[in-house]
Amino acid sequence: MKKISLLFLLLGSVTFAQKNLTIEEATLGQYQAFAPKNLVAGKWRKDTKAITYLDSRYSSLLTKSQDNQWTESVLVTKDELQALLKKKFPSDEFNLRMFPYTYEWKDKNTLLLEVTGKNLAYTVAFDVANKTITDAFAFPQEAANQSISTDGNYAAWLEKNNIRITDKTGKTTPVTQDTDAGIVNGSDYTHRQEFGIDKGMWWSPKNDKLLYYRKDETMVKNYPLIDFGQRMAEVKDIKYPMAGMKSEEVTLVVYDVKTGKAITLKTGEPKEQFLTTVTWDPNGKYVYTGVLNREQNHLKMNKYDAATGELVKTLFEEKATTYVEPLHDLTFLPNRDSEFLYRTEKDGYEQLYLYNTDGKQLRKLGYNEVVVKKLLDFDTAVKNVFYIGTANNGLDRQLYKVDLKSGKTTQLTTVSGTHAPTVSSDGELILDAYTSTTTPNEVAIIDIKSKKATVLVKADNPYAGKTVLPKMELVTITAADGKTPLNGRLIYPANYEEGKKYPVMVYVYGGPHAQLVTNNLLGGATLFDYYMAQNGYVVFTLDNRGSDARGRDFEHVIHRNLGQNEMADQMKGIDFLKSKSFVNPDKIGVYGWSFGGFMTISLMLNQNDTFKVGVAGGPVCDWDYYEVMYGERYMDMPQENPEGYKKANVIEKAAQLKGDLLVIHGAQDNVVVQQNSMEFIEACIKAGKQVDYFLYPTHEHNVRGKDRVHLNQKIANYFDLHLKK
Incomplete structure (x- = not known):
């Protein structure tokens, strides 16, 4: 293995001045109190070289343009919008707490907004040049999935399980x-x-x-x-x-x-x-x-x-x-009705292909081993298309431009990290927000041709003066196949002392369409990971084969065999941990949710001499109990793959439990139904195995909102009780 990068956020020279995170800060603070300074809801104004964004109080829509040297001015305020709404809809009442965050530009002068009055909900077309509402549709507040026609004449929406269409006259x-x-x-x-x-x-x-x-x-x-x-x-x-x-x-x-x-x-x-x-x-x-x-x-x-x-x-x-x-x-080319882009991983990586409507593949637009993560847009001339793709073994996100005629690809952002760019309509300017393990956030306008960057936001470390985060490093570990590099994240315990051995919390997911280790400020971790490290744990995460952003073959090793290669890779991570002098090999625990809950119980049972404590949230315990669309993709039907289902079934292995295990479920879980954990608990009872169980009566597949503070405290308490003793 080799170290990729180091993040040292030790901001003081004396450790006794450290103020640890509270459980509330560790749960809610990452996107609130500790959110790095940013350009809020930044977007390009269509067919211009101007951007728009919200002010820090979310009370105004601001703008900067190349023509005015990127100086700031107010485009429209929340109060102006509210006054116009009251005039347009005098029978309703409006009390906007903020300017609509999810606005969209329909054209250079027209904003599409969603607002809610006391009685009804509205979608509004707002002309910023004349400061007038040009179109609006009113819906019952319970109306779902509103979809406005592009000419603004019709709005489709759902009333329970049925579709309604409202026209501009209000007729439904x-x-x-x-x-x-x-x-x-x-x-x-x-x-x-x-x-x-x-x-x-x-x-x-x-x-x-x-x-x-x-x-x-x-x-x-x-x-x-x-x-x-x-x-x-x-x-x-x-x-x-x-x-x-x-x-x-x-x-x-x-x-x-x-x-x-x-x-x-x-x-x-x-x-x-x-x-x-x-x-x-x-x-x-x-x-x-x-x-x-x-x-x-x-x-x-x-x-x-x-x-x-x-x-x-x-x-x-x-x-x-x-x-x-x-x-x-499919994404049709704006000036060619007979050609479209299709995204597929048929050649190993999810990439772009140009087809015509006769079904002929005209050109492969993929680049190296880059996985396309987000398709952006074409430039005005439809010469190029832009997308965000992976780099650095999946750790980074970069901006790419591909010439539709030649297939030549150019990487437009190059600094290692996670970029979240958008491109002006003419394809000449980038609005780029960038973060890495050493950069909290930097927002800049970049001229693609000259490479000149105009920095708009350069965030300070949001933790400075508030808390001292433990040392974190990104590492590379070789998978169980002996050849595939895996990305890992190691967070050291706070107040680390040479010669002392520390307990470990392994945080795991391991399944498809998820990536836990990334090159951003916290390395992809949550503040709860750092909270546990501040409380004396080594916190470790590994993206095993089967996880996201590394291509088809990396993910598809899970097919018909869920949990097996994933566990083998996780044990390579354990070997890495045990090679560290500061790790206590007799005090290793594991925590995960959903697929990570399945992985947690699987590791507790199949590697019961290694893992002494586990917390499994919303776990799949028998893939027979999971739904058709996801479950059969990876496992086929139970009658077609009985051996694979048997190996993945943790209920049948309940007797192998040795350590302390807490299972958590939401009583209203409609994703991983509670039957999974109930059957596992019953199997533990029959096998004479003590196991702990906790139910959140009103929550579905995850515990959200303020109740998540309770959840995180419960997890931390469980590790403290059983792994620190």
Whole structure:
């Protein structure tokens, strides 16, 4: 192994002056009291060389432009917006606490905003040049998933499981009228939000049709969640398709706003399939949809006629011996209706490919082993497209530009760290926010051609004068395969003394789509990790094979074999820890949540001579009890992979428990249902194994808000009780 970088935040010369974090600060302070100075909600104003952002009190929208030498001026205030809202909607009351944080620029002069009055919620188009509200839609405050047509004439929204469309006159038309709650229309929770699904309705480019998901889950078994808040506890049923059982059936429907008629795309059989990457073509004549089989190893990119629903053709197919995971809609080139970008990891890393609408791959736009993390935009001339991608073995995030004609890629940011850039419409300027283990935050405007940077924000260390954080270093450890480098993070105990041995808390996740170790100010850690280090623990985290940002083969080692390679890699991390003279090998504990909860119990049972204490939150204990979309992707069906399910089942291994284990669950968990931990507890009872259990009655899959302070205190107390004795 080798050290990547060091972070020393020892700000005083005498350690007795150190003020440790409180549990409240460790839980809530990272994004509040200790948040580095930043440019809040910074965005490029479309088709200009000007940026906008909120002031420190969130009371005004400010602007800087290249024309005025990046000096600051006020564009519009919260009070001005509130006065205009009161004038526009005199029958409602407004008391804006802040200027809307999630504003968007529709064009160079038009802001799109969401505001809430006393009676209704509104989406507003605001002209900043004339300071007028040019368009607005009013919704009931319980209306969900509002989607405004691009011409501003219609707004689609959800009333429970049905779609409503409101026009500019205020007239509302019901699009669907399903009385059975098992028929869900327009929901972004289709396929349980796997496959990158974040919306359930799409307006056509001509704004005359609405495309939407129709999910039929009437055949999926009800799963009971118990609401303990009533005088007589009530059952709240959810639909939960467990691995190997009957799943939901989904279709795509095109609704014609003028005729009121609806047609269903003929996506065919079998009905248990996944409809992904849903995209209108720029002319509104066709709909492109990725049709993925339930086995999730065969994707067909299909083109459908929006007027008839007929399949026009299959553009291309993608197959894998493991799984295919489409995560993004197609992105059509603004000036070429017949060409689009497609993101896939088919060649090893999730990268961009240029296709035409005949299904021909025109060009691979990938670069080295870079994983595309966020597609940004094209420049005005549509010569280049910009994206944020990985670097430095996944630790960094950098900005890249790729020439669409030649495929040549240029890395535009180069300083090692985590960059969060956006690019001006003409592709000439970057608004870059940058952090690393040694840089709290720096925001600058960078001229791409000249490389000249105008620094707007240079944050001081937010912990200076408040607390002294322990020493942290990023390390590289070789995986159990003997060749793959893994990223790790080691936080030393505060007031470290040479020759003293310290207990260890290993914080683990280990599963796909998560990365815990990154090159930012805290190395990807939370302040709770530092809190534990301040209280005398070595705190260690390793991103094993199976985790995110390192490519297909790095992740896919988990296929049909969850927990096995992940544990093998984590034990290489333990070998690293045991090589350190300051680590007490007899006092090693582990904590994780969700997949990390599964990993925690797995390590406590399979490596019971190593791990003496564990805290497992929301753990999957038997993958039979997990849902179809995620579970079958990585494990196939239980009847197809009985050996893999058996090896991953911690319930059957409860008798192997030796150490002290605390299991925590949310009673309302609709992701990892409580049956997982209850079955494990029952197995421990039958095996005569003592185990601790704690339930958060009102929380779902995670414990959020102020109650998280209680959670973190409970975890810290448990480690103190059993690992410091």
